[in-house]
Amino acid sequence: MLETLELYLQYPFVIHALIVGVLIALCSSLLGVTLVLKRFSLIGDGLAHVAFGALAVATVLNFANKMLLTLPITIICAVLILRGGQRAKIKGDAVIAMISVGSLAFGYLIMNLFAASANLSGDVCSTLFGSTSILTLTEEEVWLSVGLSILMVAAFVLFYHKIFAVTFDEDFARAAGLSVDFYNLLISVVIAVIIVLSMNLVGSLLISAFIIFPALSAMKLFKTFRAVTLCSVALSVVCAFAGIIASILAGTPVGSTIVAVDALAFGVCLLLGGSSS
Amino acid sequence: MISCQNVALGYGARVVVEDLSFTVDAGDYLCVVGENGAGKSTLVKTLLGLQKPLRGKISLDGITAGDIGYLPQQTQIQKDFPASVEEIVLSGCLARKKFLPFYSAEDKATSARHMELLKIKSLARRCFRELSGGQQQRVLLARALCAAKKILLLDEPIAGLDPEAAADMYKIISELNRRGTTIIMISHDVDEAVKYATHILRLGDKIFFGTSEDFRHA
Ligand SMILES: Nc1ncnc2c1ncn2[C@@H]1O[C@H](COP(=O)(O)OP(=O)(O)OP(=O)(O)O)[C@@H](O)[C@H]1O
Numbered sequence: 001m002l003e004t005l006e007l008y009l010q011y012p013f014v015i016h017a018l019i020v021g022v023l024i025a026l027c028s029s030l031l032g033v034t035l036v037l038k039r040f041s042l043i044g045d046g047l048a049h050v051a052f053g054a055l056a057v058a059t060v061l062n063f064a065n066k067m068l069l070t071l072p073i074t075i076i077c078a079v080l081i082l083r084g085g086q087r088a089k090i091k092g093d094a095v096i097a098m099i100s101v102g103s104l105a106f107g108y109l110i111m112n113l114f115a116a117s118a119n120l121s122g123d124v125c126s127t128l129f130g131s132t133s134i135l136t137l138t139e140e141e142v143w144l145s146v147g148l149s150i151l152m153v154a155a156f157v158l159f160y161h162k163i164f165a166v167t168f169d170e171d172f173a174r175a176a177g178l179s180v181d182f183y184n185l186l187i188s189v190v191i192a193v194i195i196v197l198s199m200n201l202v203g204s205l206l207i208s209a210f211i212i213f214p215a216l217s218a219m220k221l222f223k224t225f226r227a228v229t230l231c232s233v234a235l236s237v238v239c240a241f242a243g244i245i246a247s248i249l250a251g252t253p254v255g256s257t258i259v260a261v262d263a264l265a266f267g268v269c270l271l272l273g274g275s276s277s
Numbered sequence: 278m279i280s281c282q283n284v285a286l287g288y289g290a291r292v293v294v295e296d297l298s299f300t301v302d303a304g305d306y307l308c309v310v311g312e313n314g315a316g317k318s319t320l321v322k323t324l325l326g327l328q329k330p331l332r333g334k335i336s337l338d339g340i341t342a343g344d345i346g347y348l349p350q351q352t353q354i355q356k357d358f359p360a361s362v363e364e365i366v367l368s369g370c371l372a373r374k375k376f377l378p379f380y381s382a383e384d385k386a387t388s389a390r391h392m393e394l395l396k397i398k399s400l401a402r403r404c405f406r407e408l409s410g411g412q413q414q415r416v417l418l419a420r421a422l423c424a425a426k427k428i429l430l431l432d433e434p435i436a437g438l439d440p441e442a443a444a445d446m447y448k449i450i451s452e453l454n455r456r457g458t459t460i461i462m463i464s465h466d467v468d469e470a471v472k473y474a475t476h477i478l479r480l481g482d483k484i485f486f487g488t489s490e491d492f493r494h495a
């Protein structure tokens with residue numbers, strides 16, 4: 001088994017997949033705690049389905065770079081969901097469910113009606129559950145994700161205390177003169193970007209797991225915001241790493257394997273947290 | 278410092294308080310009384326700018342958001358929020374840091390001082406959600422004190438405190454007031470309110486605004 005691993009690690013594409021996978025896990029877990037606490041656990045799900053719908057439209061319209069359409073549409077929906085969820089008469093989770101199911105159906109419908117590809121169910125399946133494109137990353141793409149991740153981590157560190165205040169008590173933060181709307185906007189844009197970028201890795205059905213599992217696991221173990229954040233990042237990174245290695249060795253799909261490892265880690269945290277308290 | 282002229286407060290089409298006029302000067306200690314649902318919390322939220330008055334004008338002179346400490350009546354803080362007491366009290370210092378990303382040693386000293394004052398120093402590392410209601414109230418008060426540079430808005434600060442803690446609370450608030458902090462406090466304890474406050478505002482069917490001296494005679 002170790003020999004197989006050694007053999008695989010000689011290929012640059014495996015190294016690339018590891019780097020990008022771990023970075024995506026890192027970034028999605030940073031905001032995971034905030035989203036779970038703001039009761040937006042399923043935003044990942046909703047947005048990923050939006051991205052799926054947008055991707056279907058982009059495919060049908062024959063866009064060379066599909067990101068040009070998916071990214072803006074997903075960002076707009078993220079803003080709408082986070083906004084609408086706070087003020088409006090429709091509750092946050094209902095908005096998410098509506099947008100999510102709607103765009104999933106719409107996307108599939110469009111693909112079905114107009115797609116030229118012969119392998120329709122294969123296409124749909126890889127968008128939903130992640131494709132193998134993580135294994136065909138170019139060097140530029142790897143550098144791009146390294147750069148974006150550094151930017152993301154830096155922004156998170158700089159705004160950490162404000163994100164805490166806005167997550168903990170929005171009214172107090174607003175009374176203290178923080179521009180709560182700006183931070184909410186920032187959070188939704190960033191989450192949309194992460195989702196669109198990581199769709200290739202885990203696919204749109206599984207992306208939520210990336211955001212929720214590490215945060216929930218960490219919340220079982222720790223009781224301060226800082227400890228929970230750090231722990232969820234660490235967990236997410238370790239699980240992604242282990243998941244990718246396992247998927248290479250066992251020849252299983254990357255996304256589902258990572259999620260399985262995340263779920264396993266959650267189970268362990270549940271047991272640990274249960275016995276300590 | 279604060280002046281309201283013929284203001285109407287409420288939510289959407291629903292008017293809660295009509296034709297309200299009063300002023301608060303620097304150094305005043307205003308106590309707002311009135312029965313449940315009279316619109317006391319609504320008034321405080323409107324003063325803070327969390328919602329807009331339906332009619333009329335509220336002007337805040339010489340105070341910006343960074344000068345206000347606020348204690349909400351109930352917060353929608355979720356039961357499972359992982360946050361230590363220290364993290365929460367420190368977040369009161371955020372109001373003053375517009376662009377600085379981290380807390381300074383001075384902020385930490387300020388928050389330590391207020392935790393000392395409210396006797397929650399020993400709870401600093403505890404998890405907020407595992408505290409009793411009264412302890413949580415003190416934590417939120419310490420946070421409000423950290424944020425209050427010029428004015429403190431307290432929505433029922435003594436609700437849930439034991440009698441000793443309530444007495445302490447009144448002392449701390451009037452001490453702050455003596456040192457120049459303007460206080461606007463909502464309370465159901467009219468007797469105590471009249472004892473400490475300089476002005477009284479009563480909301481309800483018959484709105485009253487005046488000094489506590491006048492209120493006692495009325
Ligand atoms: N978010 C809201 N939307 C609509 N109406 C509201 C809202 N919050 C409060 N109200 C209504 O406004 C009125 C005043 O509420 P408010 O919370 O200001 O009362 P209060 O004086 O603070 O009462 P209490 O002593 O119970 O704290 C109530 O009749 C209440 O039903």
Ligand SMILES: [Mg+2]
Binds near residue numbers: 318319350432
């Ligand atoms: Mg009230």
